[in-house]
Amino acid sequence: MDLTLNESEAAFRDEVRAWLEENHPGPEPHGDEAAFAFRREWQRKMHEGGWAGIHWPKDFGGRGATLIEQAIFSSEMARADAPSPANILGLVMGGPVIMAHGTDEQKERWLEPILSAEEIWCQGFSEPESGSDLASLKTRAVKADGGWKVTGQKVWTTFAHESKWCMLVARTNTEAEKHKGLTYFICDMEQDAVEVRPLVQITGESEFNEVFFEEAFIPDENLVGGEGNGWMVAITTLMNERAGLGGGAAVAVSRDLGALIEVVKEKGLEDDPEIRTRIADLLIGAEALRLGGMRAMTAQMKTGIPGPEGSIGKWEWASLNQSLTELACDLLGPEGLERGTPWTYRMLRSRANSIEGGTTEVMKNIIAERVLGLPRLR
Amino acid sequence: MRFDFDDEQAEIKETAKQFLASRFKPEVVRELAEGDRYDDALWSEVSELGWPGIAIAEEHGGQGLGMVELAVLCEELGFACAPLPFLANAAAGILVEGAGSDAQKERYLPGIASGAGRGAIGDGSVVLDAEGAEVVVVLGDGGASVLPAGEASLESLDLIDQTRRYSRLASGDGDGLEGDVAAARDKVMVAVAAELVGIGQRAMDMAVEYAKEREQFGRPIGAYQGVSHACAKMLYDVEEARSLTYAAAWAADAEPESLPLAAAMAKARASEAAWDVCKSSIQVHGGIGFTWEHDLHFLLKRARADAQLFGTAGRQKERVAALSGLG
Numbered sequence: 001m002d003l004t005l006n007e008s009e010a011a012f013r014d015e016v017r018a019w020l021e022e023n024h025p026g027p028e029p030h031g032d033e034a035a036f037a038f039r040r041e042w043q044r045k046m047h048e049g050g051w052a053g054i055h056w057p058k059d060f061g062g063r064g065a066t067l068i069e070q071a072i073f074s075s076e077m078a079r080a081d082a083p084s085p086a087n088i089l090g091l092v093m094g095g096p097v098i099m100a101h102g103t104d105e106q107k108e109r110w111l112e113p114i115l116s117a118e119e120i121w122c123q124g125f126s127e128p129e130s131g132s133d134l135a136s137l138k139t140r141a142v143k144a145d146g147g148w149k150v151t152g153q154k155v156w157t158t159f160a161h162e163s164k165w166c167m168l169v170a171r172t173n174t175e176a177e178k179h180k181g182l183t184y185f186i187c188d189m190e191q192d193a194v195e196v197r198p199l200v201q202i203t204g205e206s207e208f209n210e211v212f213f214e215e216a217f218i219p220d221e222n223l224v225g226g227e228g229n230g231w232m233v234a235i236t237t238l239m240n241e242r243a244g245l246g247g248g249a250a251v252a253v254s255r256d257l258g259a260l261i262e263v264v265k266e267k268g269l270e271d272d273p274e275i276r277t278r279i280a281d282l283l284i285g286a287e288a289l290r291l292g293g294m295r296a297m298t299a300q301m302k303t304g305i306p307g308p309e310g311s312i313g314k315w316e317w318a319s320l321n322q323s324l325t326e327l328a329c330d331l332l333g334p335e336g337l338e339r340g341t342p343w344t345y346r347m348l349r350s351r352a353n354s355i356e357g358g359t360t361e362v363m364k365n366i367i368a369e370r371v372l373g374l375p376r377l378r
Numbered sequence: 379m380r381f382d383f384d385d386e387q388a389e390i391k392e393t394a395k396q397f398l399a400s401r402f403k404p405e406v407v408r409e410l411a412e413g414d415r416y417d418d419a420l421w422s423e424v425s426e427l428g429w430p431g432i433a434i435a436e437e438h439g440g441q442g443l444g445m446v447e448l449a450v451l452c453e454e455l456g457f458a459c460a461p462l463p464f465l466a467n468a469a470a471g472i473l474v475e476g477a478g479s480d481a482q483k484e485r486y487l488p489g490i491a492s493g494a495g496r497g498a499i500g501d502g503s504v505v506l507d508a509e510g511a512e513v514v515v516v517l518g519d520g521g522a523s524v525l526p527a528g529e530a531s532l533e534s535l536d537l538i539d540q541t542r543r544y545s546r547l548a549s550g551d552g553d554g555l556e557g558d559v560a561a562a563r564d565k566v567m568v569a570v571a572a573e574l575v576g577i578g579q580r581a582m583d584m585a586v587e588y589a590k591e592r593e594q595f596g597r598p599i600g601a602y603q604g605v606s607h608a609c610a611k612m613l614y615d616v617e618e619a620r621s622l623t624y625a626a627a628w629a630a631d632a633e634p635e636s637l638p639l640a641a642a643m644a645k646a647r648a649s650e651a652a653w654d655v656c657k658s659s660i661q662v663h664g665g666i667g668f669t670w671e672h673d674l675h676f677l678l679k680r681a682r683a684d685a686q687l688f689g690t691a692g693r694q695k696e697r698v699a700a701l702s703g704l705g
Contacts, residue, residue, distance in 0.1 A: 001380065001381060001382065001383060001384065001387070001446060001624070001628050002379060002380050002628075002632070003379065003381060003625060003628055003629075003632075003633075004379065004632075004633070005379055006379070009379060068379050258703075261702070261703050261704065264704065265704075270704045270705055273696075276695070276696060276699035276704055277692070277695050277696075277699070279699055279702070279704060280646070280695035280696070280698040280699045280702070281695065283643070283698055283699075283702050284622070284643045284646060284647050284695070284698060285618070287622060287625075287643055288618035288621050288622055288643075288647065291381065291621035291622060291624075291625050292617060292618065292621045294379065294381040294621075295381045295382065295621055297379075297381075298379075298380050298381045298382050299382070309617070312613065312614055312617055315614065316614070316618070361603070361607070363610075364603070364606070364607040364610040364611070365603070365606070365607075365610075367610040367613055367614075368600070368603075368606035368607065368609055368610045369606075371613060372586045372606075372609055372610070372613060373586070373590070374586065374589055374590060374598075374600035374601070374606045374609060375590065375597070375598045375600050375601040376601065377601050377602070377603065377606075
């Protein structure tokens with residue numbers, strides 16, 4: 001057991017830290033469009049420094065970093081409060097799926113523009129009637145000359161309005177069992193048959209959209225992993241999403257906790273026993289999240305795949321982030337109700353944490369069924 | 379960076395689990411607890427395995443291993459809910475070795491390490507396992523003292539946890555332990571936290587097993603989310619407590635400067651986790667879990683006692699706040 005970084009890991013951390021100090025782009029501008037352009041530019045810079053594809057193999061233009069190095073990198077990004085790269089879904093999900101299931105031509109065509117943020121990716125999985133029950137999705141892909149025609153509706157499609165490509169799961173066989181009739185496509189968003197309508201969130205901003213496909217065309221060469229294998233390919237993507245979310249989460253929570261403690265002091269509430277207890281609970285939870293991540297990573301280094309235990313981390317993170325931002329707004333008084341302030345924004349945004357990337361209820365189901373071995377309800 | 383046991387630690391854990399499962403079958407735990415007694419033969423057997431001295435230096439007759447190894451044993455003893463005077467003896471050893479003078483160490487440690495001259499530990503209100511001990515360590519505000527058990531006047535207490543012996547120190551003045559009592563006390567909290575992790579794990583395993591077997595409305599109750607999500611929360615609680623406890627044990631050996639915060643976090647979280655898991659496990663079991671006949675109450679009561687020993691969760695949270703910039 002050794003919870004410290006060894007010499008080469010510490011050297012790697014120092015390298016990341018130094019690069020971030022030199023290249024940090026400063027605070028993000030206000031407004032959805034300006035912020036997105038800013039993140040796009042930031043990713044370009046990260047790519048030039050060789051950091052955008054930190055977890056990608058070297059053969060595909062990445063850095064080929066070890067799991068520990070990836071964790072160090074995410075931690076340093078969070079520590080420096082650096083913005084996310086614009087093409088996060090391409091980096092975390094799209095690229096890894098193409099690398100795992102794509103043909104050589106697909107790799108050649110798609111990977112580099114993901115890294116450079118030249119082409120933004122979005123994920124077309126959820127539908128109005130298929131949220132947690134993803135396999136019930138209804139968007140249809142029908143064989144056409146040289147490709148497929150897709151009709152249906154996707155929802156919660158983050159960055160669809162900025163995207164060139166959509167990772168789209170559609171039903172290609174209505175006769176087969178629901179998990180088996182699905183196929184994974186990469187759909188070009190720049191066509192008239194695709195319509196993107198932004199959804200306004202409770203924060204007032206628009207990160208995600210509804211997307212309507214009306215006989216949108218997808219050429220045969222954009223099918224990934226073989227007809228009927230969409231469920232299996234999609235599952236790889238989701239596991240990557242959860243692993244990707246884990247990295248810097250603990251550090252981001254700790255950073256925000258540090259800011260919260262400053263708020264407590266500014267308000268002169270550091271002697272209030274109730275507040276001390278709530279802060280202590282958050283500190284303990286944040287440390288448990290950090291340590292649990294280290295244990296999961298150690299296990300993953302042994303087995304090679306992220307285990308279902310990652311579901312605990314997702315659940316912990318969501319619950320911590322929500323409690324933390326609620327406490328901050330409690331402490332701020334009327335200021336904690338004011339529109340557009342950083343803490344009220346975070347408090348409202350955190351409501352999505354227990355929904356996005358798998359709801360807390362789905363996390364509990366995964367733990368119950370796959371870790372504890374309890375019987376399935378279905 | 380590597381957060382798991384090395385091969386030797388993993389082997390200690392596995393061996394301890396198997397040994398305790400064979401010696402402390404539920405009916406044995408029940409018989410001893412209901413009789414408010416220990417089985418001396420079992421303590422001798424444990425002593426022959428070298429457990430009492432696992433973390434005591436070889437020069438004092440111990441095995442010279444660390445807090446991680448001690449925590450591993452405590453976890454398994456908690457899992458087995460073993461009626462043994464192990465925890466108090468180990469805690470007394472930690473205090474004497476960590477804060478005692480050379481003379482105190484020479485006098486008491488060999489007996490503690492061999493198990494032949496057991497140690498007990500407590501504070502002004504409750505002393506754990508003083509009956510049959512050679513030496514009692516008494517924790518006070520900021521300090522600690524040590525006295526031969528023969529010089530202490532003790533009154534037995536009838537506490538809900540019948541898997542161990544408790545008493546009250548009516549009178550008796552000891553010699554002060556002049557060294558770093560605070561660090562030793564933190565290590566003791568880690569040992570208790572480890573026991574709590576084991577108790578929580580056992581109560582969770584029992585709930586999960588029951589939820590798979592028990593059928594209502596034509597299905598195992600574990601298929602209903604009201605039950606399965608309660609079980610998922612048990613894993614969440616136990617794993618958080620486990621991560622914090624193992625990390626604190628590691629810190630005790632490898633990074634002493636981070637021990638105070640790590641130990642406070644571990645004791646706070648493990649105290650709440652074990653209690654929450656035990657009570658949730660009773661809920662999952664329904665009526666049968668509330669009967670004396672079922673074994674769950676031994677775990678619940680021991681969790682309650684451990685949660686109070688050496689500082690409740692609330693006390694530890696106060697320390698966490700104080701150590702984290704709130705003064």
